[in-house]
Amino acid sequence: MQTYKFYFKKTATKSLPLVGSRLLHAATDFINMIIIAKLGLDAVAAGSLIAITSATILLVAWATLFSVAVVVGQAYGARQYAAIGQILKSGCLLALIIGTIAGVMMHQVNHILCLFHQPQNLIALAMPYFHTLAWGLIPSVICVCFNEFAIGILKTRLVIIWRLITTPITLGLSYCLVLGKFGLPKMGIAGAALGYTITYWGLAIALLIYFSNAKKYREYCLFKAPCSLAYIKQLFAIGWPISVQLGAIMAAYTMLTYMMGWFGKTALAANQITAQCATIVAMIPYGISQAAVALVAQASGQTKNLIKIAGLSSIWLSGMLVTIFSLVYWIAPKLPISIYLSSHNANNINAISLAILFLYINGISQIFDALGVTTLGALRGLSDTKIPMLINIIASWLVSIPIGYILAFKLGVGAIGLNMGFVLGSALNAFLLMNRFKKYCII
Numbered sequence: 461m462q463t464y465k466f467y468f469k470k471t472a473t474k475s476l477p478l479v480g481s482r483l484l485h486a487a488t489d490f491i492n493m494i495i496i497a498k499l500g501l502d503a504v505a506a507g508s509l510i511a512i513t514s515a516t517i518l519l520v521a522w523a524t525l526f527s528v529a530v531v532v533g534q535a536y537g538a539r540q541y542a543a544i545g546q547i548l549k550s551g552c553l554l555a556l557i558i559g560t561i562a563g564v565m566m567h568q569v570n571h572i573l574c575l576f577h578q579p580q581n582l583i584a585l586a587m588p589y590f591h592t593l594a595w596g597l598i599p600s601v602i603c604v605c606f607n608e609f610a611i612g613i614l615k616t617r618l619v620i621i622w623r624l625i626t627t628p629i630t631l632g633l634s635y636c637l638v639l640g641k642f643g644l645p646k647m648g649i650a651g652a653a654l655g656y657t658i659t660y661w662g663l664a665i666a667l668l669i670y671f672s673n674a675k676k677y678r679e680y681c682l683f684k685a686p687c688s689l690a691y692i693k694q695l696f697a698i699g700w701p702i703s704v705q706l707g708a709i710m711a712a713y714t715m716l717t718y719m720m721g722w723f724g725k726t727a728l729a730a731n732q733i734t735a736q737c738a739t740i741v742a743m744i745p746y747g748i749s750q751a752a753v754a755l756v757a758q759a760s761g762q763t764k765n766l767i768k769i770a771g772l773s774s775i776w777l778s779g780m781l782v783t784i785f786s787l788v789y790w791i792a793p794k795l796p797i798s799i800y801l802s803s804h805n806a807n808n809i810n811a812i813s814l815a816i817l818f819l820y821i822n823g824i825s826q827i828f829d830a831l832g833v834t835t836l837g838a839l840r841g842l843s844d845t846k847i848p849m850l851i852n853i854i855a856s857w858l859v860s861i862p863i864g865y866i867l868a869f870k871l872g873v874g875a876i877g878l879n880m881g882f883v884l885g886s887a888l889n890a891f892l893l894m895n896r897f898k899k900y901c902i903i
Contacts, residue, residue, distance in 0.1 A: 467773035471751055477620060479747030484623045486743050489515075490736055491631055492652045495638050497800050501807060503649060504800065505725035506585035508732030509578060510649065512717040513569055513586075514593060516710040521562035521601050523706045525555055527699035528608035531691065544613070545681035550691035551605040559598035566594040576718035579725065588650035596657030599664035606667045613680070622663060630659045705849040712856035712885075719865065719878055727875040729801070730814035734822050734879075737796045741785045745778040745830035749837030756838045768901035771838035775831055775894065782830035786823035793819040814875065821879040828886035835893040842900055851892045860885025 489511065496507045528551040535543045569590045573583045603622075610618040633655030640646025647654065671682050713735075720731040752774035756767060788795065793816045801808040801815075832852075839848050864881020867873040873880065 464769055464773050467770050468777055471748060471770075471774045471777055476747075477616065479744055481620050481623055482743035482747050483740070484620075484627050486740050488627050488630055490740055492634050492655075493732070493736055494799060495631075495635055496649055496652060498639060499648060501729055501801075501811065502582065502585060502725060504732055505579075505728040506582045506649060508717055508728040508735070509573060509582055509721070510586050510589050511732065511735065512710075512714045513573070514566065514590065516707065516714045517562055517566050517569070518597075518600065519710050520703050520707040521558050521597065522604045523703040524558055524696065524699035525551060525601060525604045525608060526702050527695045527697075528605050529611040531695060531698065532609055532611075532613060541679045542681045542685065544609075545683060546685035546688050547691050547695075548605065548609050548680075549683055549685060550687045551608070551695055552602055553687050554692050554695055555601040555605050556598060559601040562601070563594045563597035566590050566597060573718075576715075576721070578718060578721045582721070582725065582728070585649060588648070589653040592650045592653035592657060596653075596660040599660040600656075602664045603660060603667065606664075606671070622667075626659050626663055629662070630655050633658055701845060701849060705845075705852055708853045709856055712860060715861055716864065716878055716882060719868065720875060723875045726811045727814060729811045730818055730875075733797055733800050733811075733815045734818040736800075737789075737819065738822055738826055741782060741826055742829065742833075744781050744785075745833040748774055748778045748781075749834045752834055752837035756842060764901055767842070768898075771835075771897055771901070774838060775834045775897075778830045778834040779827060782827055786827055789819040789823035817876055818879055821876065821883060825879070825883045825886045828883070828890040832886060832890035832893050835890065835897050838897050839893065839900075844896070844900075847896065848893060851896070852889060855885045855889035855892070859888055 493504075493507050493511065497504050528547065531547050532544055535541070535547060567590065570583055570587050573586070607619050607622070610616065634652040636642050636644045637647045637651025637654050638649065639651075671677055717728070717731060717735075720727045752771065756770050756774075794812070796819070797812055797815050801812055836848050836852070839845070860882045862881070863884055864878040867877030867880055868875060869877075871877065
């Protein structure tokens with residue numbers, strides 16, 4: 461009999477490689493911010509604007525191409541191997557279009573930052589980063605196409621291998637270019653962007669060469685079949701709702717960062733430290749969520765009780781693991797903060813004090829986020845995506861931001877009020893999604 465114990469173990473096993481891949485990606489951003497922090501408090505504050513803004517643009521662009529895995533997987537399951545090359549080529553053409561649009565947005569992001577009244581000195585520090593990274597948007601989206609292709613044909617180890625290769629290259633380039641090591645020019649913050657851009661171009665070219673010549677992939681007719689307008693439309697039709705949902709969530713956190721900017725660089729620096737810690741921990745529920753999609757989808761053809769066991773096992777496993785990390789925030793908040801800012805520097809005292817309060821609050825928020833994200837994966841396994849998308853948007857934009865704004869600026873709670881608003885939004889989102897999933901489990 462397949463029990464909760466069985467599914468806890470199965471979920472953990474299936475989630476491990478997915479979590480590992482996501483952690484490598486998050487670790488790259490995390491270490492890059494540590495490198496940037498060596499430039500001073502202003503650089504950390506500018507890094508807050510850089511991290512959330514660039515992540516939003518990249519995620520919206522990338523998410524549209526997540527549909528490649530779906531369509532390739534369908535063709536692979538139907539043994540239509542020759543069509544896979546046509547799908548991939550159509551995806552790459554769509555990637556060129558999306559990457560170009562996203563690159564232009566990245567290059568002109570200063571207008572958005574000015575619109576939200578961010579400090580001019582921080583905008584000046586951040587813009588060289590955005591201008592440099594804009595040139596890496598096209599290859600980054602093409603790389604996503606190949607990642608999704610590999611997932612679609614069940615060659616998921618390729619994705620991890622690529623990540624293992626590119627992570628040290630990106631970090632090595634960033635370290636040398638940001639700080640001017642080993643004879644390379646000291647570019648400051650822009651050096652981190654150039655590290656990403658060079659890696660994206662190198663990986664995209666390497667993947668094109670590899671898949672064009674690898675004999676074991678010839679049955680897929682890669683790059684031989686012409687692009688298909690029908691496939692481009694199908695890929696976009698599947699991909700844009702994913703992009704809208706993830707984009708709306710990221711935009712909400714971008715708005716949080718911009719509102720933090722209204723309190724000055726101390727609040728921005730504290731927020732950036734909290735966001736970096738949260739990003740690392742978030743890789744756990746996101747990885748488990750991916751496993752939940754497959755496990756619940758497999759259970760959906762059997763009994764409702766099995767759906768319940770598969771889904772709740774993933775949800776509670778995610779919640780328990782994230783709770784353990786939250787304990788670190790509550791018991792020893794100075795430990796993660798010390799990675800970024802030294803308590804021996806008097807200029808950092810206010811930022812450290814505020815970051816401690818942010819971590820206390822974020823410890824609660826990330827538990828609700830873990831429950832919500834994993835439940836969202838379970839619902840996707842049941843092909844339920846539209847209503848959950850609306851729930852996410854409502855919780856973010858009609859609860860988190862308005863309540864946070866009222867608490868912070870109208871009731872005088874200050875920067876902490878912004879985070880409190882997001883706790884309430886995360887709690888509502890988790891409650892509504894879990895309640896929706898339970899309806900599928902009623903026997």
